[in-house]
Amino acid sequence: MTKDVKVEIEDYEGGEIVFEKRTKIYQASVKGFFRKLKDKIAYVLLTVFFILPFIPYERPGNLPDQAVMIDLTLRKYFFFNIEVWPQEAYYFIFLLVFAAIFLFFITSLFGRVWCGYACPQTVFSDLFFKIENFIEGSYLKRIKQDKTIFTKKVLPKKILKHTLWFLVSFATGATVTFYFNSATETLVDILTLQASLTIYFWTLFLTATTYCFAGFAREYICIYACPYSRFQGAMMDEDSLVVTYDDNRGEPRGKSHDENIGDCVDCHRCVAVCPVGIDIREGQQYQCINCGLCVDACNDIMLKLSRPIDLIKYDTLRNMTLAAKGKQAMSKIIRPRTIIYATIVTVLGSLLLFGLLFKKQVLELSVSPSRSPMYVQLSNGDIRNIYELKVVNKSYDIDSVKLTIKGMEDAKITISPDYKVQPLDEYSSRLKLKRNKVNRFKVFIDSSSYAKKSNYQNVNFIFNTKDINEVEKTKFTHP
Ligand code: SF4
């Protein structure tokens, strides 16, 4: 028998409420060097994201004439003159490892600048914040307006803001689908309501996620959903560049002109502009995305008060400790951690570039002997082995390859399908290949005069084109 048990959160942990309710952040806008830098980076990234699928790139045959595309039908990834086949999925693993180590490298040098300047969550949240700020006004106005939403003055602003948010989200969702389909055709199809259900599903799904993440969840994604904020500490050390508050200079804070009071006038501008709502004066916190907006805010106050800037600045923790002791600052960019990351990044990056640009095999050949059964005995007593032959022809000009089978003298060799094979002599044939396609053949080797000492013998499949000479070693199995 089960019994209903009522659990009251208030009763848990001695009357404490264990889940904190979200407090909405009303971020203030700010002007300054880092704000401008953030904007410029965001404009470049957004332009690249929205424009890239529309850049044309001519390719032969019926391959997509789109510079960047993940073609799920052909199961190929196109990036200008680079074409990645499904058989080359290891390039993606390589790329992911490279990107991760590169991120570690940048973080060890400059802290979480990826989060502060280039992460899509930051870029879109910032864009949504700008729209909000433009339509609804300053953060003080927004706080007031949120108490009187359903009034003639506020409601139209709210509707306009959400409409613009939706349009940006929709454009984002649609753009993602352009990377998987012909961009121009899909754009027309979406606008004329003729796109497939799959395209509408993904467009609307990504519209909804962008709208929620950038419009409402914002800093919650960084603080609670993104794993990177949790393990960033492991990549940084006391020589990484982070946003720091100079408490030797700033404390004790206060508005009085007393000479014992520090430079911080406790105006809270640095807190008001912070997109994650923290007070950097409390020290380093895992929520900080190193965006530098508090630096701009504080510098602005310091300039107005005719005091030296950089009460809050990008600096290393080592320098802060040295400054507290009255010692000279020192920057240590070259240190074991950065050397290791830089070495791995250089090696991986060079291998990746070399592999993608210079070492791509135009013809991938593989021979797999059938394993069930390993051989069959024919009615005339001959032993037959069957081999699956796969020729991945990535080129646009190779249309045949010469195949010679060595090591099976006196054997009868048949290759199917026949219409794709032109026999040259008893052991050589020319295989016709479809350009830029995977070509499959079956090879039958029937032999009675096999070596009886062991139950297999070596066979070589030799492939020749004008520039390629490749040998695939396999076995002929018999009783
Ligand atoms: S504390 Fe400063 S650097 Fe960190 S997130 Fe807030 S505004 Fe950005």
Ligand code: SF4
């Ligand atoms: S903006 Fe500068 S002066 Fe104002 S509270 Fe922050 S640290 Fe102090």
